[in-house]
Structures are given as structure tokens and as C-alpha cells.
Amino acid sequence: MHDRTTQGVIQPPPGMRAVVGLVALATIAAIVAAWLLTPIAPPTAPRRALAVQPVVPPTVVPPVEPIEYADVDPDTAREINAAVPFSTDPNPAARPLILKQPELDRTRAQDCLAAAMLYEAGSGDPEGQRAVAQVVINRMRHPAFPATICGVVFQGQERSTGCQFTFTCDGALLRIPRPEAWEDARKRAGAMLDGAVYKPVGHSTHYHTDWVVPYWSSSLDKVVAVNTHLFFRWTGWWGTPGAFRGRHAGPEPVVPKIGFLSEAHRAGVEGQETLIDALDVAALGVQPVLQDGQGTFVMLFDRRFSANDFPALAASVCADRPFCKLFAWSDRARLPRELPLTDAQTATASFTYLRNRAAKFERALWNCAEHKRPNPNECMKPRLILPTAQTQGFRLEPAAKRASVPEPAPAPATPPLVGPPPVQRTIEPGR
Structure with missing residues (x-):
């Protein structure tokens, strides 16, 4: 009889050892295959729960909450x-x-x-x-x-x-x-x-x-x-x-x-209650950094103000001027130091406001890289600013050699809220 113990542990016969080894290898292979074939779901970010408020009793007037939205797409x-x-x-x-x-x-x-x-x-x-x-x-x-x-x-x-x-x-x-x-x-x-x-x-x-x-x-x-x-x-x-x-x-x-x-x-009567904008620029110490006397203003709208406050600030600065252009920056380091502004400077503005009452036009635009807006139509369009070296020697052909530009198509008969009117620009030939 063979001794099948080693320090008290019973050892299987040699033939049985081979069978046990094959079973173990097959089990490991099955586990690995299942792991490789199982899709791994990406982790899901926890979603903030929407709190349910208790029912307000008839003896207590329910509060009117300010607008606050969940941060979801x-x-x-x-x-x-x-x-x-x-x-x-x-x-x-x-x-x-x-x-x-x-x-x-x-x-x-x-x-x-x-x-x-x-x-x-x-x-x-x-x-x-x-x-x-x-x-x-x-x-x-x-x-x-x-x-x-x-x-x-x-x-x-x-x-x-x-x-x-x-x-x-x-x-x-x-x-x-x-x-x-x-x-x-x-x-x-x-x-x-x-x-x-x-x-x-x-x-x-x-x-x-x-x-x-x-x-x-x-x-x-x-x-x-x-x-x-x-x-x-x-x-x-x-x-x-x-x-x-x-x-x-x-x-x-x-x-x-x-x-x-x-x-x-447009006008109240003596003693009439008036709902006015609370954003008084003079009281807030907000003054133009630059202005040209013809309705162009450069402003610093610092971190005290929400991006939603910018239009009210701009309207207060422009007051009753029929024509007004306002460019504002949130970062003092980017503020221009003189007028007129270059295209490269205006492209870095945090907010722009243009009013032209003769043309019945008024628009506010945000730099959405800095201030996200719910409506993409409120965003400034990125500009391609060519370096000076690339523009040297660039000339348009004289007007006589250029193909005629077709007139823009008429606007729809019933457009939604009026945006800016079509702008026709004439490019002067190079001299």
C-alpha cells in the first residue's frame, strides 16, 4: 500500500491529480471568457434628486420660490x-x-x-x-x-x-x-x-x-x-x-x-407706483472705461454681476440714446486701452449690446465660452482673425471683374420675433 499522506494531508492518486488539474484549468478558462465577453457599462453620474415639498396647510400661504433649474441636458x-x-x-x-x-x-x-x-x-x-x-x-x-x-x-x-x-x-x-x-x-x-x-x-x-x-x-x-x-x-x-x-x-x-x-x-403720474430696474449703474459705481462721445462705450462688468444682469446694465449706460454700442469685459486684464476697437479686441468681449432705434434694432450677445446661455442665438459668433502677415498683399479684384452678388431672398411673410434686419455690406476694392 502506498503512503498517500504528507504531513497529515491525504494526497490523491497520480491519475486523479491529472483530472483535477484539467477541471481547474477549464473552470478558470470559462471565468476569463465570461469576463471578456461581458460588456462593461460606463459609470453613471449620480442624479440630484428633486426634493418633494410637503403639502402646505390652508392656514399658511405657500412660498413663491425663485427660478432654479436642475443641471441636466x-x-x-x-x-x-x-x-x-x-x-x-x-x-x-x-x-x-x-x-x-x-x-x-x-x-x-x-x-x-x-x-x-x-x-x-x-x-x-x-x-x-x-x-x-x-x-x-x-x-x-x-x-x-x-x-x-x-x-x-x-x-x-x-x-x-x-x-x-x-x-x-x-x-x-x-x-x-x-x-x-x-x-x-x-x-x-x-x-x-x-x-x-x-x-x-x-x-x-x-x-x-x-x-x-x-x-x-x-x-x-x-x-x-x-x-x-x-x-x-x-x-x-x-x-x-x-x-x-x-x-x-x-x-x-x-x-x-x-x-x-x-x-x-412710458410715463407715470405723480404718486404713481413705478416698477423700475434695480440696476442703477451710477449707484453701483459702474462707469464707462472708454467712450467716444458718439454712443460707443467700453465697460468692465465684474464678478459682482450675473450674466443675466448685463442687458439691464447696458440699457442703463445707454440711457435714452437712439444709437448705442457697448462692449463689456469681465476680465480687467483684457480691457482695451483706446478707441476705436479692433476686430481682435471685440472678439474677446464678454458681452456686446447694440441699439439703433432708427432701424428698430436692438440686440444683446454674450461670449458663451464665458457665460453659458440657454438660447444659442444669444451667443456671439466666433471670428476668424487673420494675422497681419497673412493679409499683406491680399487684394480683391476691381469691382468690374467680380461676379455680381445676388440680392438676398425676401424674409418670410410672418417671421417670429424680429431679429436684426438683413445687413448688406459693400467690400471696397483694394487700392
């Missing part, structure tokens, strides 16, 4: 929004509002409402405009909000993140709408103040587009979708008809920032 935002179910509770229509006020107050209310409808929903969306108007009227009747139409629309407009309707603080008012688009919005606003009701949104007091996620959206009842906008009402008693018993408490305040649209907002 549009596709992810749509997924998050789609995951929130619509409320199955009743959605009764709001009561009609018939606004009986003196003519001036009535006109101011109508123009504030029209501005919200036009800038929030756009000129080509009558249904969206009426939905926005109904939200404004619902808010005016709710104790959590101001009791005037203009007070509701421009609530928090002095703060870049405090405004309740984003067009009042994001520079959108620099876009001048077509006269017919403005008049159409005014007519719809007038109808809403004469008792028209947009029933689908019920008693909604909040809304947002489906490609953003405000942090309050999961805390409210999701009521309805109107095109790309989602409408919400407060949960509990504060979202029921009983909470909307407030009445209009005029007079309507004057809002100078829509004076370019509304004559009723």
Missing part, C-alpha cells in the same frame, strides 16, 4: 418630466375675469399681459399665449402673488434668478416684436381681461418648457401639457378654486422697461 430633462404623471384629480376651469378699471390702468394691465403672452409663448402660438395669460390671471387672484396684472408679470424682475417670468430678466425684451405680432397679442390679452377663459390649464399657477426641470416641478400637481409647455398647480387646498378668491387691487404700476412697446408705460 434637454433630453434628460424630457425623460424626467415624462416620468412625472399627470394629476387625476378634477381640473375645473377658472372663473372669468372682467377687469373694470380706469382706461389708463386697464391699458397698462393689457400691455403687461400681452408682453407676457408674446415673449413667453411666441408670436406663432395663440393657444400658448392664452395659456400663459390664464396663469397670470390665476396668480393675480391667489394670495401668494401680487394683486395686479403688471405686478404678477414683473414680480422679481430686478433679480436675475428671482423673476417669475424669465423674459423680464434674461434680456429677451431687447428683441423688438413685429408691430402686427404685438397688436395680435394685445387683442388676445384684451379678450382675457373681458372674460375669456383658457379652460385646459384650470387653476395652474406655474409652467415650464419640457426641456428644463425646475426644482419645484415634482412638488406640484402636473395638470396639462400645451404644446411643449407643462402646467402645474399647487397641491392640496391652495390649488383648488377656493384659494383663488382674490380681486384685482389696482392701480397698475408703471413698467418703464416695456415703454418701447406701450405708451401707457
Whole structure:
């Protein structure tokens, strides 16, 4: 008999050892193959949870939160929004509002409402405009909000993140709408103040587009979708008809920032409340670094200011000048030291503002490499600046030898909000 122990450990026969070794090798090979063939998913970044606020009791007026969005891309935002179910509770229509006020107050209310409808929903969306108007009227009747139409629309407009309707603080008012688009919005606003009701949104007091996620959206009842906008009402008693018993408490305040649209907002009367921009450049110590006396300004908008404040600062500097060009930098080291500015210098600006009232043109643009904007149309276009050495000796052929340039195609009959008019530039032949 063979001794199959080594220091007390039983050893298998030689033939069995070979079998055990083959089984072990086969097992290891199977594990390695499975590991190699299994796809490795990329790590997923943790998503910030949207806090759900408790239902506010009827004895406590719910707070009105400033605008704050989750930092997600549009596709992810749509997924998050789609995951929130619509409320199955009743959605009764709001009561009609018939606004009986003196003519001036009535006109101011109508123009504030029209501005919200036009800038929030756009000129080509009558249904969206009426939905926005109904939200404004619902808010005016709710104790959590101001009791005037203009007070509701421009609530928090002095703060870049405090405004309740984003067009009042994001520079959108620099876009001048077509006269017919403005008049159409005014007519719809007038109808809403004469008792028209947009029933689908019920008693909604909040809304947002489906490609953003405000942090309050999961805390409210999701009521309805109107095109790309989602409408919400407060949960509990504060979202029921009983909470909307407030009445209009005029007079309507004057809002100078829509004076370019509304004559009723161009001047107030003695003792009349005025909603003015809080960004007083003189009080803030913001003065032009350079100016040429002809409406061109170079400014330093330092880190005290949000990028959303830039249009209000620019409008304050330009005051009532019919023509104004303003170039601002956030970095003092990049500030030019003399005028006129070169193309290379203007390409490094953090923000530009151009006003030409004779041409009915006004535009603000941001350097989006420094300040991200939700709308890419608000971004300055990158410029290709050729070094001087490359441009020496470059000459265009005389005009007689150049092919004629076709006239630009006419603009569409009903464009959206007016942007800059087509600019025709003539390139002089080199001398």
C-alpha cells in the first residue's frame, strides 16, 4: 500500500491529480471568457434628486420660490418630466375675469399681459399665449402673488434668478416684436381681461418648457401639457378654486422697461407706483472705461454681476440714446486701452449690446465660452482673425471683374420675433 499522506494531508492518486488539474484549468478558462465577453457599462453620474415639498396647510400661504433649474441636458430633462404623471384629480376651469378699471390702468394691465403672452409663448402660438395669460390671471387672484396684472408679470424682475417670468430678466425684451405680432397679442390679452377663459390649464399657477426641470416641478400637481409647455398647480387646498378668491387691487404700476412697446408705460403720474430696474449703474459705481462721445462705450462688468444682469446694465449706460454700442469685459486684464476697437479686441468681449432705434434694432450677445446661455442665438459668433502677415498683399479684384452678388431672398411673410434686419455690406476694392 502506498503512503498517500504528507504531513497529515491525504494526497490523491497520480491519475486523479491529472483530472483535477484539467477541471481547474477549464473552470478558470470559462471565468476569463465570461469576463471578456461581458460588456462593461460606463459609470453613471449620480442624479440630484428633486426634493418633494410637503403639502402646505390652508392656514399658511405657500412660498413663491425663485427660478432654479436642475443641471441636466434637454433630453434628460424630457425623460424626467415624462416620468412625472399627470394629476387625476378634477381640473375645473377658472372663473372669468372682467377687469373694470380706469382706461389708463386697464391699458397698462393689457400691455403687461400681452408682453407676457408674446415673449413667453411666441408670436406663432395663440393657444400658448392664452395659456400663459390664464396663469397670470390665476396668480393675480391667489394670495401668494401680487394683486395686479403688471405686478404678477414683473414680480422679481430686478433679480436675475428671482423673476417669475424669465423674459423680464434674461434680456429677451431687447428683441423688438413685429408691430402686427404685438397688436395680435394685445387683442388676445384684451379678450382675457373681458372674460375669456383658457379652460385646459384650470387653476395652474406655474409652467415650464419640457426641456428644463425646475426644482419645484415634482412638488406640484402636473395638470396639462400645451404644446411643449407643462402646467402645474399647487397641491392640496391652495390649488383648488377656493384659494383663488382674490380681486384685482389696482392701480397698475408703471413698467418703464416695456415703454418701447406701450405708451401707457412710458410715463407715470405723480404718486404713481413705478416698477423700475434695480440696476442703477451710477449707484453701483459702474462707469464707462472708454467712450467716444458718439454712443460707443467700453465697460468692465465684474464678478459682482450675473450674466443675466448685463442687458439691464447696458440699457442703463445707454440711457435714452437712439444709437448705442457697448462692449463689456469681465476680465480687467483684457480691457482695451483706446478707441476705436479692433476686430481682435471685440472678439474677446464678454458681452456686446447694440441699439439703433432708427432701424428698430436692438440686440444683446454674450461670449458663451464665458457665460453659458440657454438660447444659442444669444451667443456671439466666433471670428476668424487673420494675422497681419497673412493679409499683406491680399487684394480683391476691381469691382468690374467680380461676379455680381445676388440680392438676398425676401424674409418670410410672418417671421417670429424680429431679429436684426438683413445687413448688406459693400467690400471696397483694394487700392
